[in-house]
Amino acid sequence: MNATTLGELIQSGYQSKSIKEEIRQNLIQKLKSGETTFSGIIGYEDSVIPDVERALLSKHNILLLGLRGQAKTRMARQMTELLDEYIPIVAGSDINDDPLNPISKYAQDLIAEKGNDTPIEWVHRSQRYAEKLATPDVSVADLIGDIDPIKAANLKLSFADERVLHYGIIPRSNRGIFVINELPDLQARIQVALFNILEEGDIQIRGFKLRLPLDILFVFTANPEDYTNRGSIVTPLKDRIESQILTHYPKTLEHALEITEQEADIAADVAEKVAVSDLIKRLIEQVAFEARNSEFVDKKSGVSARLTISARENAVSAAERRALINNESKTQVWIADLIGIIPSITGKVELVYEGEQEGPYQVAMNLLEKAIRTQFVQYFPDPEQLKKRRNTGKPSAQQKADENPYRAIIGWFDKGNQLTIPFHTKDEEKLQLLYAVDGLHALVKQFFPGANDMQTGLLMEFVLHGLAAYSSISKKIFETQIEFKDLFGSMLNIGSTHDDDDEGLGFDDDEESM
Known part of the structure; x- marks a missing residue:
């Protein structure tokens, strides 16, 4: 040279x-x-x-x-x-x-x-x-x-x-x-x-x-x-x-996680302030996998890895914004914060005719709901299997309690109780609301005894969303809050407006299921 x-x-x-x-x-x-x-x-x-x-x-x-x-x-x-x-x-x-x-x-x-x-x-x-x-x-x-x-x-x-x-x-x-x-x-x-x-x-x-x-x-x-x-x-x-x-998309969730971890642009000070659990990361990646298999999404177009990258960034920003509003120095991404990733989904999937009829927002919400449903059984017992087991015979009361760990939670809602969690709830207040549900804390500690308070709270919230995804309780999402209640009462309230595709989650015309 x-x-x-x-x-x-x-x-x-x-x-x-x-x-x-x-x-x-x-x-x-x-x-x-x-x-x-x-x-x-x-x-x-x-x-x-x-x-x-x-x-x-x-x-x-x-x-x-x-x-x-x-x-x-x-x-x-x-x-x-x-x-x-x-x-x-x-x-x-x-x-x-x-x-x-x-x-x-x-x-x-x-x-x-x-x-x-x-x-x-x-x-x-x-x-x-x-x-x-x-x-x-x-x-x-x-x-x-x-x-x-x-x-x-x-x-x-x-x-x-x-x-x-x-x-x-x-x-x-x-x-x-x-x-x-x-x-x-x-x-x-x-x-x-x-x-x-x-x-x-x-x-x-x-x-x-x-x-x-x-x-x-x-x-x-x-x-x-x-x-x-x-x-x-x-x-x-x-x-x-x-x-x-x-070329091809990531074949495993682990590879997808590595890609998003490598590419997501999260500022160091924000990463210090907002914790993102492995559960949240997996739910975001699962959305892309669900989209690639969805009947509403054009498979010839594909679903870019940019979806999960921007979704991770939006999820962190949703938690950061909530912390700023509540003047909290530290927080974590909750399941409810995943509402913030919807814009990352709607702009990155091309819909077939049926998807256009459903609407991009509803398709995005359905993909998130399916991601919760898919990942839920990786952490907790499958509610569908429990239902099938219950229908095969007439077990005793003790057997019922042993076989269905969700019985106390569902029973609490069946008594007419409901849980309303505003999106901007402070972390401490959210934990108090979740502890009010009978059996919820005990269930999480049964399967995750080593989880700290915040991890336990996230898993408690995850259980509610998972049970709603499996049509064991009702979930409604409004502009400012999420409402959980018993499934049967919710169905009675909405009457003939219920749609078979809503999986028993109880939508009204102005409400969406997560």
């Missing part, structure tokens, strides 16, 4: 490599030394990353095909870490000419004029990456280049002179990585313009008899073709992309 002229570069013994060979050699070194090739990419260790490594070892151009929010662009950007830290170029070259193998007229003329005194510059690997979002208005001139009439006028050159050309983003990415995101959105005629670049490695501009053997690693990203009617990848172009690699 000390060389400043072509002569010094030659004397240093520098040897040129193609970018694909450069990446291959650096990847080999990383694999041999056991280094991580793609950091922060969670859940792809045994699937996508090995596929990408094989493609790079094969010197292939790559198409990453998958739904939104599957780290396709992030993986492409990290490929710069496989480049040499610096490479030499002919000083002033628009297309990063290799001093030992110049391809542009500018570089060839400069070397012919100055020989070993030709000045060179060193380019860092971070500058050898270019990215273009494919949109319908992208033109061939944007990607490849065009004649520049202003340059021709200023230099007093004819349009037949190669020096009047203005190179597009692809030639300017020579000796680097070039990424086109959302490839199907690129017009078919523009995709056709890429054929020669991928197959022969050269370009033509406005009929010039010009051959620029470009040295580029191409990475394309796309959603599956049936995701959108806006366009598709033309078959000959797909045929020229040597490796097509399918």
Whole structure:
């Protein structure tokens, strides 16, 4: 990197490599030394990353095909870490000419004029990456280049002179990585313009008899073709992309938790003030899993990991806001605070017709309710199994108490008691309200004897929401509060307005079930 002229570069013994060979050699070194090739990419260790490594070892151009929010662009950007830290170029070259193998007229003329005194510059690997979002208005001139009439006028050159050309983003990415995101959105005629670049490695501009053997690693990203009617990848172009690699969403809740933990932007002072339990984190992740399997959500569109990232941030902010209102120095995210994640859901799921009829807000509330239902049985006995067991015979009173740990809680509500918890309730007051429910504290201590006061309070609240999700008690959500009461009384109150899809939770027209 000390060389400043072509002569010094030659004397240093520098040897040129193609970018694909450069990446291959650096990847080999990383694999041999056991280094991580793609950091922060969670859940792809045994699937996508090995596929990408094989493609790079094969010197292939790559198409990453998958739904939104599957780290396709992030993986492409990290490929710069496989480049040499610096490479030499002919000083002033628009297309990063290799001093030992110049391809542009500018570089060839400069070397012919100055020989070993030709000045060179060193380019860092971070500058050898270019990215273009494919949109319908992208033109061939944007990607490849065009004649520049202003340059021709200023230099007093004819349009037949190669020096009047203005190179597009692809030639300017020579000796680097070039990424086109959302490839199907690129017009078919523009995709056709890429054929020669991928197959022969050269370009033509406005009929010039010009051959620029470009040295580029191409990475394309796309959603599956049936995701959108806006366009598709033309078959000959797909045929020229040597490796097509399918990406996917996290396959386990643990991987999803790691991703959100890594990506959520929670300020240090807020994290110090607002505790987020593992239960809350799992409920938020479960919402995304429920959305990906929901009949109301368009599966071709997908549900991005950005949903849970923004939902985690919103949940923390909901608790922070409550603490600020109540002048509390510390708090935790309660189940009720998850109402605050609804905007993170409604903006990140595309609904099918039935979902549109249901309404985005109601779909989001249903997804949250299903997440509570799914996670509840990971912490406490399954109320459905208890109901089935109860219906198989006539056990004694003692057997009933032993078999159904929720009996005292449900019985308390059956006596006509109800529990109303305002959203802005202080933590201490909320604990007092929860302790008022017979059997609730005893149940939590039975299964979680080591939980501290705040953890116990959260689990007590979780039990109420879980029982409501399993139609053992009624839950209604108003603008300022949540109300729990007995299921039968609630059904009598709403009469014929009850809807079978509400799972017995007792909605009124202006009420939603969580």
